[in-house]
Amino acid sequence: MGMARHYEGYARSLLEFQIVVFGALLVVGTALLLSRPNSLDPMLYGTGAGLIALTTLATVLGNRTVLFQRFSLLVPLVDIVGIRLTALADDPMLSGGALLLMLPIIWIAYSFGPWGFVICLALVAATSPSSFFAGYADFDSKEFTRLVAFPLTMVIMSAAAGVSGTRIRRKRRELAAQTALTEQAVRARDDLIEAVTHELRTPLTSILGNAELVQRASEHAQTVERRAGVIVRNAEQMETILADLLLARSTGTSQLELHRAATDIRVLIDHSHAASRAAADARQVTIDVTAASPAWAEVDPSRIRQVLDNLLTNAVKYNRVGGTVTVSETRDGDTVTFAITDSGCGIAAADRARVFEPYFRTESARLSTQSGTGLGLGISRDIAQRHGGDLRLAHSSAAGSRFELTLPLAGVTVAAPPLSVSALQGGRHG
Numbered sequence: 001m002g003m004a005r006h007y008e009g010y011a012r013s014l015l016e017f018q019i020v021v022f023g024a025l026l027v028v029g030t031a032l033l034l035s036r037p038n039s040l041d042p043m044l045y046g047t048g049a050g051l052i053a054l055t056t057l058a059t060v061l062g063n064r065t066v067l068f069q070r071f072s073l074l075v076p077l078v079d080i081v082g083i084r085l086t087a088l089a090d091d092p093m094l095s096g097g098a099l100l101l102m103l104p105i106i107w108i109a110y111s112f113g114p115w116g117f118v119i120c121l122a123l124v125a126a127t128s129p130s131s132f133f134a135g136y137a138d139f140d141s142k143e144f145t146r147l148v149a150f151p152l153t154m155v156i157m158s159a160a161a162g163v164s165g166t167r168i169r170r171k172r173r174e175l176a177a178q179t180a181l182t183e184q185a186v187r188a189r190d191d192l193i194e195a196v197t198h199e200l201r202t203p204l205t206s207i208l209g210n211a212e213l214v215q216r217a218s219e220h221a222q223t224v225e226r227r228a229g230v231i232v233r234n235a236e237q238m239e240t241i242l243a244d245l246l247l248a249r250s251t252g253t254s255q256l257e258l259h260r261a262a263t264d265i266r267v268l269i270d271h272s273h274a275a276s277r278a279a280a281d282a283r284q285v286t287i288d289v290t291a292a293s294p295a296w297a298e299v300d301p302s303r304i305r306q307v308l309d310n311l312l313t314n315a316v317k318y319n320r321v322g323g324t325v326t327v328s329e330t331r332d333g334d335t336v337t338f339a340i341t342d343s344g345c346g347i348a349a350a351d352r353a354r355v356f357e358p359y360f361r362t363e364s365a366r367l368s369t370q371s372g373t374g375l376g377l378g379i380s381r382d383i384a385q386r387h388g389g390d391l392r393l394a395h396s397s398a399a400g401s402r403f404e405l406t407l408p409l410a411g412v413t414v415a416a417p418p419l420s421v422s423a424l425q426g427g428r429h430g
Helices: 010-035 042-062 066-070 074-090 097-127 130-137 141-216 221-251 265-282 301-317 363-367 376-386
Strands: 261-264 286-289 296-299 324-332 335-342 390-397 400-408
Touching: 010 042, 010 074, 010 097, 042 066, 042 074, 074 097, 097 141, 141 221, 261 265, 261 301, 265 286, 265 296, 265 301, 265 324, 265 335, 296 301, 296 400, 301 324, 301 335, 301 376, 301 400, 376 390, 376 400
Parallel strands: 286 324
Antiparallel strands: 261 296, 324 335, 335 400, 390 400
């Protein structure tokens, strides 16, 4: 009975089948009335024809409803009872009207498989007159057509329909599985491209901003050297991301592996700070880093750098002009937590639970002039969690927001599964 939930067009097929049964009833009934009007039992025939007519009406009106389709097996079963009654109303010993039994039985065998066919045979046997079975005890060759040929033909045709229906359903399942795999591969590819495109935007913005500053400060060697260093580091960051993209493409997967190494996260903060300085200067935002001591951890420096870049970029981009961004550090045993606090407009209470959802952007972000995809925070949290840490929105109000990145320090080993780009979805601003 679950077929209606699996195959498109089932409602239409069921309606067409019932119309055929009703039409055949009209043809056979008309023939009986014209040929043997006096031999019919009007009450019995009217009951059988009425059942089929009501079933047809119910199919026309409710064939597209879930409840009707869920119990759609009852439709041909009621048809079998109705056809049996009309056949008995003519003459129990004749099989003319009973030929219509082939229609619902073949339909059930095709649509519902062996169990439906067994149910049909049981129902036909239960509604057959006793005189029909008595004919087998005292077999007469003159009754060969009615007792042997007709039932055997019905069984063969129904079995053929059942086998055909089973094969078609199996092919449909195989096709659906192949389609699902294809769609999954396409989604994985699209997720990878979106995530990598998003991650390329941050270092590219830094490269462009620092290149402009180099042009303006060409007479100051130290400034040029510092800005050139930022450009080189961000170019290397882009190269790493592109290498990951090419690796994922060559291996046919959307998974990015973590490459752990002993890393001073404080150095990564300095690099992210330097990369964000051009954008901060453009908005007159001050970035204050109070974390001074080294924080060594076994992490993938490229991935943690992505997290820090996303957090600082958001803190600057959605800050007020002339605002401040503070990066502070707290330690608790074998973990370190870096808090990035901005002085922006904050995140509305209704949006705080959704900041890590796929493609989600807060209302204030959507109304701002800043562009974004809503991917950044989701990517960042997934990276943090795969390092055995976490990223969370610790506080937000009209005075600003604070995001906290927690990571295990060196000496704490955490097994990291592959970094799946398809899981790296969500974001406050992007």
